[in-house]
Amino acid sequence: MTSASLVEQEVGAAAAAPTPAARTRGLRKVYGSTVAVDRVDLEVPEGAVLGMLGPNGSGKTTTIRMLLGLVRPTSGEVELLGRPMPESAGITLPHVGALVEGPGFHPFLSGRENLRRCASAEPLMASGSIRGAVSEALERVGLSHAADRRYRGYSLGMKQRMGLAAALLLPRKLVVLDEPTNGLDPAGTREVRKVIGELHAAGTTVIVSSHLLAEVEATCTHVAVLHRGSVVAQGELDELLEAGSPAVVVSTPDVQLALDSLRDNGIGARSEQDGLVVDLVGTTAPYVVRVLVESGVAVHEVHRRRAGLEDLFAQLTESEESGDQE
Numbered sequence: 001m002t003s004a005s006l007v008e009q010e011v012g013a014a015a016a017a018p019t020p021a022a023r024t025r026g027l028r029k030v031y032g033s034t035v036a037v038d039r040v041d042l043e044v045p046e047g048a049v050l051g052m053l054g055p056n057g058s059g060k061t062t063t064i065r066m067l068l069g070l071v072r073p074t075s076g077e078v079e080l081l082g083r084p085m086p087e088s089a090g091i092t093l094p095h096v097g098a099l100v101e102g103p104g105f106h107p108f109l110s111g112r113e114n115l116r117r118c119a120s121a122e123p124l125m126a127s128g129s130i131r132g133a134v135s136e137a138l139e140r141v142g143l144s145h146a147a148d149r150r151y152r153g154y155s156l157g158m159k160q161r162m163g164l165a166a167a168l169l170l171p172r173k174l175v176v177l178d179e180p181t182n183g184l185d186p187a188g189t190r191e192v193r194k195v196i197g198e199l200h201a202a203g204t205t206v207i208v209s210s211h212l213l214a215e216v217e218a219t220c221t222h223v224a225v226l227h228r229g230s231v232v233a234q235g236e237l238d239e240l241l242e243a244g245s246p247a248v249v250v251s252t253p254d255v256q257l258a259l260d261s262l263r264d265n266g267i268g269a270r271s272e273q274d275g276l277v278v279d280l281v282g283t284t285a286p287y288v289v290r291v292l293v294e295s296g297v298a299v300h301e302v303h304r305r306r307a308g309l310e311d312l313f314a315q316l317t318e319s320e321e322s323g324d325q326e
């Protein structure tokens with residue numbers, strides 16, 4: 001291959017690299033003596049559903065606010081849809097739907113009237129589409145029945161649904177939801193899950209912060225775990241779960257014999273509901289099976305155990321002197 005064609009190939013590869021929907025570099029926010037966010041390098045691929053996880057006070061909301069240009073970083077950079085924030089807010093934000101704390105609806109207007117006001121303020125909304133878009137958004141979040149009641153009388157969950165409806169008024173490239181299931185009943189939580197699934201299917205990138213690990217595990221393709229203002233893990237959910245605490249589950253009637261022989265060989269194991277869980281730290285599955293078989297243990301089945309998000313989260317955030325501000 002000539003050097004010219006090599007250069008062409010490299011240029012082509014660089015041009016083909018997709019721009020992340022959101023990216024931060026060295027993001028930091030300090031409030032007085034509190035470092036709310038520190039050295040955060042976040043990368044949210046286009047089309048991903050990224051779950052932002054972290055204990056209370058770990059910096060999720062502050063990071064989201066900086067992404068949206070609502071809070072100016074002390075230092076570091078934010079790019080949203082390939083453009084710097086907050087400088088490009090005017091161009092970028094019409095393509096971004098956001099549910100963040102305190103959406104500021106008018107208490108004496110109905111839900112429908114409030115959403116009409118939001119819709120008329122949307123630069124990309126054609127005035128002839130407002131009526132239909134508002135009804136559709138109300139329907140999607142399950143608020144149609146209460147649409148003509150005053151916002152003031154809405155419950156916390158209904159107010160949360162209104163915020164979500166405002167984020168969904170238009171097709172967006174990116175939707176950012178800060179704790180969208182806060183205050184919602186189980187039906188509301190299921191609806192949020194459904195909405196996230198629909199957004200994902202339509203190719204919209206979603207960033208969602210949550211305390212509900214099961215929700216994140218069920219809805220997200222990627223996760224970023226924050227701890228004390230810093231990202232301690234991020235990437236594809238499946239890959240992170242594969243990498244976390246490798247173990248195999250062994251089905252055997254000879255549990256005690258198995259535990260004894262593994263212990264004698266320096267291998268960690270414990271009996272759990274679904275079988276004998278053997279840690280693969282410093283050992284391999286074939287070696288474990290050999291030890292068991294040579295000790296006379298009847299091995300009926302062996303399968304790899306994937307760590308749950310809850311285990312991974314605990315490993316990452318319950319460090320030594322973890323003084324989390326719960």
Ligand SMILES: Nc1ncnc2c1ncn2[C@@H]1O[C@H](COP(=O)(O)OP(=O)(O)OP(=O)(O)O)[C@@H](O)[C@H]1O
Pocket residue numbers: 031034035036037054055056057058059060061062063
């Ligand atoms: N406006 C502010 N002024 C002073 N301190 C702030 C401000 N906003 C956030 N903080 C502090 O920054 C840290 C991170 O807060 P943040 O709200 O980003 O965390 P979080 O992960 O969203 O928490 P939670 O899960 O409780 O909502 C906390 O110590 C918080 O007290």
